[in-house]
Amino acid sequence: MTTESRHVLVTGAASGIGAAVAAGFAADGWTVTGVDLREAPLRASLEGLAATPIVADLAEPDAPERVVRRAWESGGPLDALVNAAGIYPARAFLDLDAALWDRVQAVNVRAPMLAVRAYAALAVAAGRPGSVVNISSGAALRARPGAAHYSTSKAALEMLTKAAAVELGGAGIRVNAVSPGFVTVDSAANPVTEEYAAAVSVNPLGRRGRPGDIAAAVRWLVSPAAEWVTGTILRVDGGASAGTTTLPTHWPELTDVQTPGLDPEGGHL
Template sequence: MSKHVLVTGAASGIGAAVAARFANDGWAVTGVDLREPELRATLSALTTDTDAHVADLADLADPTAPTRVVIKAWERRGPLDAVVNAAGIYPARGFLDLDAAVWDRVQAVNVRAPMLTTRAFAELAVATGRTGSVVNISSGAALRARPGAAHYSTSKAALEMLTRAAAVELGAAGIRVNAVSPGFVTVDSPANPVTEEYAAAVSVNPLGRRGRPDDIAAAVAWLVSPAAEWITGTVLRVDGGASAGTTTLPPHWPGLSEVQAPDPHPTQGATL
């Protein structure tokens, strides 16, 4: 039997790319999302074998949904080998306009749901003597706040700590828990739209291009693979170097662009 992965947020963007990567690697995929037409279209495009991949509709803000989708996937398609928590929401809202309802929904989808899917997966794995891997999709916003994203940045910072905490407690059971933190990735998402002006401002990085969903999917697949079997509790930043530093600041001393390595053998006392 092929390996089995559950991917939340699988209808589009990074989640869809992750689902496609695992399908291409021969895995069975259970995709979870709230948007039925998009989810079914994404999964139907993965393979001609209509029995290989399964769609499950769920609003992960519902506190019962994350556990339910894991149990349902396990029972319907067979034991899970991995869970990828790619679902996330980012309803831009200025700090003075934040209210409890908006705040709570972001935390519910972005933090509570990954905690519940991870717990449900680990419980089933332990009960059946299996091991497995969880990968959470974080964001550079976990490290750097920005206007309109207090709720989102907080949720991603919490998700990274959740990743470490779960890794510490589940490691003895053979459950590895890691995260991938993307830089700006170009996605066509009606759920989380951004303006081109915003995209241009946040997508500057040392490697000089915007990220693609496939960049993130490749990192996720590697973390789940045997090549990463001694890695847990890690946040892998896949951002073109954006978290290392910025290339947008002007030189802060004269002649910066002309600086050269010093001559290791300077001429002493030269005369004309």
């Protein structure tokens, strides 16, 4: 990463992936503005960093733009935006109502859209290039019980990432996403059972993800090393999206039809 003083806005910075992203950028010498709904955890997460906390509920329609403008005006022009805030309530499809559906979409999709739009408008007006990284999820590719609202929101976020990349590339603004596999975050905002964690965390590399794994990918996407990368979804999941390691071999031997050079009637071709 460059040692030049730069400024990043990170949403969901009170814990988990967002907190690790904020800490990683601060360690690289960046000025950080961190946003979260929970004031005490946010301040604790940013304590000791060159960081400014902003408390906001990003589900409010005017909050994303207000937060971006405040960060830009108080901390200096932004060089990067990381949308890490998200909620993951468990609710069976038949019990899912409009209010919960709308809140998940508001936090997970609408807020990033509004934040990217506000950031891009300021950057274009100032003639500054920039970088956006949205935090997606493997749930964008595979539905799971109790997560219709969440999986839909992350699938939408990935298309939003591509659409914004197409429209903002000409202004020098790159837009990418990181799609984590299961990451141990011990989140009070989005708790999961150990049974669930064990079921979704199996992957070819054999360990659960850590917030630092995702933070490192985010910082690479923002860095000059990725200056020709935009509109991409980077899967950082230990190989989980490549395939499963939990299925047995479906049949141990070749049949006559499957054997190369063997006539199904018993002779050789």
